[in-house]
Amino acid sequence: MLLDVQNLETWYGPIAAMKGVNLTVAEGRIVAVLGANGAGKTTLLNTLAGVIDPFKGKALFQGAEVQGLDADEVARRGLVLVPEGRQIYPFLTVRDNLMMGAYARRDRDAVARDLEKVQSWFPRLKERDAQHAGLLSGGEQQMVAIGRAYLSAPKLLMLDEPSLGLSPRLVQEIFGIIRRIRDETGTAVLVVEQNAAVALKHGDDGYIMELGRIVAADTCAALSRKEDVREAYLGGREAEGLSGTAQRWKRRRTWR
Amino acid sequence: MNAMMEQPLTFLGHATPAGVFRARAQEWAAMPALRHKRRGLWQSLSWAEYYAQARALGLALADLGVRRGEVVAVLAENRPEWVIADIGAQAMGIVGNGIYPTASPEQMRYILQDSETRVLIVENQEQLEKALAVRAECPALVKIVVIEPEGLRKLADPDVLFWTDLLDRGMALAQTRAAEFEAAIDAGRSADLAFLVYTSGTTGAPKGAMISNANTIFQMQKATEYLDAKPGDKSLSFLPLCHIAERMASVFNPLALGLIVHFPENAGTVQNDLREVAPHVVFAPPRFWEKMHSAVELFLRDATAPARWTYGTALKRGRAGVEARLAGTTPPRPGLVDALLNRLAFRNIKVFLGLQNCRSALTGAAPVPPDLIRWFLAIGIELREAFGMTETAGFAASTPSGAIRLGWAGIAAKGTEIRIAEEGEIQIRGPNVFAGYGRQADKTAETILPGGWLRTGDCGEVSPDGYLAIRDRIKDIIITAGGKNITPTQIESQLKFSPFITDAVVIGEGRRYLTALVMIDLEHVSRFAQEQAIPYTDFASLTRAEGVVQLIRAEIEAVNPRLARVEQIKDFRIIDQLLTAEDEELTPTMKLKRKVIAQKYARLIDGMYPS
Numbered sequence: 001m002l003l004d005v006q007n008l009e010t011w012y013g014p015i016a017a018m019k020g021v022n023l024t025v026a027e028g029r030i031v032a033v034l035g036a037n038g039a040g041k042t043t044l045l046n047t048l049a050g051v052i053d054p055f056k057g058k059a060l061f062q063g064a065e066v067q068g069l070d071a072d073e074v075a076r077r078g079l080v081l082v083p084e085g086r087q088i089y090p091f092l093t094v095r096d097n098l099m100m101g102a103y104a105r106r107d108r109d110a111v112a113r114d115l116e117k118v119q120s121w122f123p124r125l126k127e128r129d130a131q132h133a134g135l136l137s138g139g140e141q142q143m144v145a146i147g148r149a150y151l152s153a154p155k156l157l158m159l160d161e162p163s164l165g166l167s168p169r170l171v172q173e174i175f176g177i178i179r180r181i182r183d184e185t186g187t188a189v190l191v192v193e194q195n196a197a198v199a200l201k202h203g204d205d206g207y208i209m210e211l212g213r214i215v216a217a218d219t220c221a222a223l224s225r226k227e228d229v230r231e232a233y234l235g236g237r238e239a240e241g242l243s244g245t246a247q248r249w250k251r252r253r254t255w256r
Numbered sequence: 257m258n259a260m261m262e263q264p265l266t267f268l269g270h271a272t273p274a275g276v277f278r279a280r281a282q283e284w285a286a287m288p289a290l291r292h293k294r295r296g297l298w299q300s301l302s303w304a305e306y307y308a309q310a311r312a313l314g315l316a317l318a319d320l321g322v323r324r325g326e327v328v329a330v331l332a333e334n335r336p337e338w339v340i341a342d343i344g345a346q347a348m349g350i351v352g353n354g355i356y357p358t359a360s361p362e363q364m365r366y367i368l369q370d371s372e373t374r375v376l377i378v379e380n381q382e383q384l385e386k387a388l389a390v391r392a393e394c395p396a397l398v399k400i401v402v403i404e405p406e407g408l409r410k411l412a413d414p415d416v417l418f419w420t421d422l423l424d425r426g427m428a429l430a431q432t433r434a435a436e437f438e439a440a441i442d443a444g445r446s447a448d449l450a451f452l453v454y455t456s457g458t459t460g461a462p463k464g465a466m467i468s469n470a471n472t473i474f475q476m477q478k479a480t481e482y483l484d485a486k487p488g489d490k491s492l493s494f495l496p497l498c499h500i501a502e503r504m505a506s507v508f509n510p511l512a513l514g515l516i517v518h519f520p521e522n523a524g525t526v527q528n529d530l531r532e533v534a535p536h537v538v539f540a541p542p543r544f545w546e547k548m549h550s551a552v553e554l555f556l557r558d559a560t561a562p563a564r565w566t567y568g569t570a571l572k573r574g575r576a577g578v579e580a581r582l583a584g585t586t587p588p589r590p591g592l593v594d595a596l597l598n599r600l601a602f603r604n605i606k607v608f609l610g611l612q613n614c615r616s617a618l619t620g621a622a623p624v625p626p627d628l629i630r631w632f633l634a635i636g637i638e639l640r641e642a643f644g645m646t647e648t649a650g651f652a653a654s655t656p657s658g659a660i661r662l663g664w665a666g667i668a669a670k671g672t673e674i675r676i677a678e679e680g681e682i683q684i685r686g687p688n689v690f691a692g693y694g695r696q697a698d699k700t701a702e703t704i705l706p707g708g709w710l711r712t713g714d715c716g717e718v719s720p721d722g723y724l725a726i727r728d729r730i731k732d733i734i735i736t737a738g739g740k741n742i743t744p745t746q747i748e749s750q751l752k753f754s755p756f757i758t759d760a761v762v763i764g765e766g767r768r769y770l771t772a773l774v775m776i777d778l779e780h781v782s783r784f785a786q787e788q789a790i791p792y793t794d795f796a797s798l799t800r801a802e803g804v805v806q807l808i809r810a811e812i813e814a815v816n817p818r819l820a821r822v823e824q825i826k827d828f829r830i831i832d833q834l835l836t837a838e839d840e841e842l843t844p845t846m847k848l849k850r851k852v853i854a855q856k857y858a859r860l861i862d863g864m865y866p867s
Contacts, residue, residue: 007789020786022793057789207793213782217793254834255794 001060002027002188003048003079003156008057008067010040010047017043019212020057025156025205030182030189032203032220034196034233039209041192042084045158048190049081050074062155076104078155084164086145090134094125097133097144101151111151117184118147121177139170146174150181157181159191163198171195175202196233200224208233208255216255228253264446265473265687267512272444272469273476274347276511281307284487284514290336293521293529301336310344311437312426317345317375318436319429320399324349324443327371327452331355331364331387332379334493335519337403337419339507341377342451342497348440352451353464354498356844357383358837363462365390367454371464371694372396377419380404384416391415446470452694453500453646464694467500471649474687475504476512478669482642482654483616487514489536490613494526496844501621504650505539513537527551530610538611539618541845542628543752545639548609549631550755550780555608567605570597574634581633582662602635611637618642618654622847623726623749626662633660641665643726647703647710648688653724664723665716679730680715715743732850734764740822742770744850747815747823754811755780759848762825763861769826771864773857774808775848776830781807799830827864831857 003025010018018040025031035041046052048059050071059067061079075081080101088097098118102111119126122143128136133144142162149157159178163171175198182189193199200206203220208229216223223229232253264271268279285304292299301309317328328345330338330352342352355367357379364386368376374396378384380403387400402408403419430437450469454462491510495502506517515537520529556567573594577587590598606612617632620642632639642654643665653674655666668674672686689710692700703711715733716726728743735741744762751760751772758777764770778795781804785792790803798804808830816824831853835841841852854861 006791007786009786020782022791056786214793215795217797254836 001025002062003190004058004060005044005048006058006060008044008047008059009055010043010052011055012043017212018047018054021209021212021214023207023214023217025188025190028182028186028188029204030179030191030202032199032206033190033192033209034194034199034206035192035209036194038211040212041209042160043212044209045081045160045190045192048074048079049158051081072104075152078153079158080149080152080154080156081158082145082149082160082162084160086138086141088133088136088141088144088148091132093130094133094136094144095129098125098147098151101148103152105151105153110153114151114153118150121180122147138165139167139174142166142170142174143177146177146181150187154187156188156190159189161192161194163193163195171198175199178202196229200229200234215253226255228255265470265477267473267476271446271473272346272441272448273450273472273508273511274343274441274444276473276476277307277310277343277347278438278441280511280514287488287514288516289510290339290517290519292336292519293525296521298518298532306336306340308427308430309340309423310347311434312423312430313341313344314348314350314426314440315429315433315437316422316426317350318348318440319425320375322348322350322374322398324440325351325449327351327353327373328375328377329353329355329368329371329373330377330497331357331359331383332377332403333357333523334495334497334502334506335379335403337377338497339517342503342507346450347437347444349444349448351449353454354496354503355454356496356498356837358844359386360838361386361389365393366461367464368394368397370462371452371454375399375401377401377403381407384408388416444469446473447691449691451503453503454498455646463696463699465500465646466691466694467649468691470687471690472504472508474671475650476508478651478688479504479509479512481670482618482640482651482656483509483513483537484657485513485515485537485616489513489515489615490518490533491515491537492518492520492526492530492533492535494520494523494529495540499845500646500650501539501644505537509537527610531608532610534607534610534613536613537616538614539620539642541621542619542624542749543622543758543846545617545619545628545632546625546753546755548611549628552605552608554755554780554783566597567601570594570601571631571634573597574602574636575630578630578633582630582660598636605635606637616640620644620651620654620665621845623745625749625753627753629660629662643724645712647690647712648684649690650688652684652688652712661723664719664725666724667722668724674718674724675709676716676718677709677711680717680727681730682712682714682716682724682726683709684712685709734762734770735766736764736770736822737766737768738822742823744770747819747825748772750815750818751812751825754814756784756807756811759846760828761848761850761853763854763864767865770823771861772812772825772828773848773853773860774812774828774830775835776804776808778834795834796832799832805830829857829860829864831860 001024005023008021033041047054050069053068058065066074105111125143162174181187200220206220206223207214208216267276270276281303286302288300289303289306290301328350330341332338345352353371376387378387384402400416401422405418446469448469449466450472451467452464454464493506510517518533520526580587617637617639624641629639640655642651644651653666653668675683677683685708714726715730718724728745734744747762748760751757756777757774759775761773762770788803790801792798792801812825837844
């Protein structure tokens with residue numbers, strides 16, 4: 001198992017944001033974590049990336065514990081985060097932004113090859129090589145963020161809401177490239193998403209988080225068939241209710 | 257019996273609850289009757305307002321064409337509108353009924369058809385959708401009333417109206433036709449039907465139990481005997497109003513005692529509301545009291561060492577006193593240390609639970625584990641057992657204050673008789689025996705014997721001094737392959753005392769030994785798993801985790817030594833699906849249905865009996 005998260009628990013002061021999360025990512029898999037606002041998805045990624053220290057639990061990456069390590073050490077080991085909202089450097093050029101990802105690498109030839117790969121996945125970034133990254137569109141900025149992460153030679157790429165603020169077409173494009181990265185390089189991907197439809201379509205394994213806990217785990221294909229998932233995340237109710245919403249009457253979700 | 261017929265039962269000289277309601281509304285006019293928490297603030301309704309709204313609703317219902325003896329049903333969580341509709345309808349001679357908010361459209365359809373409900377009052381858009389889904393199949397239903405208009409602005413349906421509109425119409429009618437309402441109250445007779453309660457039906461389809469005015473008046477008389485309460489005392493209405501116990505507690509006992517009924521904001525805020533209200537009277541099933549107990553135990557596990565020491569010491573000293581009291585000897589006089597420990601530990605626990613004012617604490621509707629009563633006695637709450645059922649319109653026996661006997665459910669209500677018949681069946685006769693099942697004369701005849709004896713379906717015994725003990729439902733008694741008679745409910749109640757076990761079903765009919773299917777408590781077990789670093793993802797994986805299976809095994813093995821050899825649980829399985837009240841496996845009160853469980857989980861069960 002590439003990543004094995006066991007009973008990971010994170011608190012923000014008196015508030016438990018993550019109340020014990022268990023999850024695994026196998027080599028070469030795309031794993032999607034779905035959930036509503038405040039479910040603890042971003043906390044999960046931030047905890048794994050070393051941005052926050054967990055209160056309890058373990059995260060084994062390639063068999064070694066990484067929870068509580070500093071963010072740079074975690075990244076050096078190949079567990080790389082593409083943060084929510086992209087967080088690129090607006091006043092650096094596109095190329096400099098990308099090269100920031102390779103900051104810790106000494107293997108120049110390999111870096112050059114990886115840069116070429118990124119540019120082949122995102123031809124538009126090559127066109128705008130010398131532009132300030134702040135002048136790029138949202139979709140292009142997301143590409144920079146992903147490319148930058150790839151240049152730090154990740155073994156597991158963690159993406160926090162890559163679809164945020166992007167047009168439906170761009171979302172498909174970004175996910176298409178995420179798959180291509182995995183197919184071409186074997187990099188495993190852990191992606192956190194609110195856009196359940198697209199995440200379930202492109203992911204291999206899926207987890208659903210609610211209020212800091214995993215409530216359902218299965219392959220993405222099997223999850224998409226669960227009635228509760230269809231209803232809560234995919235808008236699967238055919239009949240439309242009086243209030244104009246798809247939901248008619250609530251049942252407690254059991255994730256069967 | 258004959259004397260009773262001639263001289264109807266009365267309360268304050270009134271033969272119907274509606275009559276008492278009118279008298280109380282005059283007597284207590286300005287005092288608060290109902291309180292409801294809305295958006296975090298408690299809103300009060302005085303007795304005069306309560307009466308005015310009930311009158312408006314009663315008149316409006318009559319105006320819609322509902323006549324005396326016809327049925328009006330409410331489908332809503334506990335809230336003032338529920339009781340206003342219920343008592344307002346009854347004053348007009350209209351029969352009130354309740355439907356569980358968790359009912360599926362299918363269950364709703366059954367009850368609406370069976371009771372020929374004329375007007376259905378639903379809580380909100382969501383419940384309205386359910387009602388509309390089955391309306392076409394309920395020809396008697398003329399109007400649906402919605403309490404909360406949110407999300408229904410575009411609704412244009414001549415047969416759906418809003419609560420406030422109906423109430424306004426009633427208020428306008430009251431200007432000119434208030435006398436009709438008064439006349440309707442005066443026309444009510446002791447033997448008339450007051451309301452319906454659909455039995456939750458652990459077996460077969462639900463049946464509509466008919467509760468008469470006389471039943472209700474009798475129970476109101478009794479309330480003053482078993483409850484220690486005075487006008488202005490508080491209660492919290494948090495159990496389903498469709499259930500006979502809560503119906504009595506929130507609609508009729510207040511008429512007798514002057515309790516202020518508080519309605520929680522929603523089902524999720526009950527603990528918090530309990531703390532805020534600090535009620536004087538609390539009735540709840542054992543499960544509820546167990547949850548309080550486990551909340552304290554779990555809370556103290558994370559507490560500081562001095563707090564744990566204080567609690568532990570206080571509990572040990574308290575228990576010694578409890579044992580002495582239960583044994584009938586005088587407990588040792590509490591010294592200064594006890595007083596101090598009490599103040600430090602138990603006072604805080606009671607405030608934490610919202611029980612610091614509680615003078616009448618009652619439990620029933622399921623077997624009560626003796627350890628639970630011991631614990632509450634130790635912290636200074638006299639948790640008394642009571643026995644009753646829908647068919648006795650509430651309590652039929654209760655433990656008198658200061659006379660708890662563990663394992664016994666109390667003594668028969670004065671004016672009623674209890675006898676033990678064939679198969680050890682408990683039979684009851686008296687003014688609390690209900691009027692029969694609506695439209696099911698055959699079922700009624702099976703239940704009420706000639707001579708007025710009600711077959712409870714429970715078996716038990718009566719001690720020489722009149723204490724009643726409940727053993728089990730007769731039909732639930734297990735006869736093992738070895739020919740031993742086992743009362744599963746008693747064993748299950750001991751298992752359920754564990755904070756990790758919500759419910760359990762003991763299996764063993766015709767088998768060599770007993771086994772159990774266990775429903776785990778998601779909250780406590782997942783917390784345990786996290787503390788013990790047991791990895792799990794979804795509910796099914798939690799139930800399969802080795803550490804969790806061991807936990808449940810240890811809980812069962814802790815109970816086994818207290819059971820006779822033939823009663824011991826040799827194996828168990830954990831139900832690996834998260835069940836909700838909408839599932840057929842559970843009753844609306846979240847109890848496992850024995851028969852359905854035995855069928856649905858036949859494979860799991862067979863796995864416990866290798867041939």
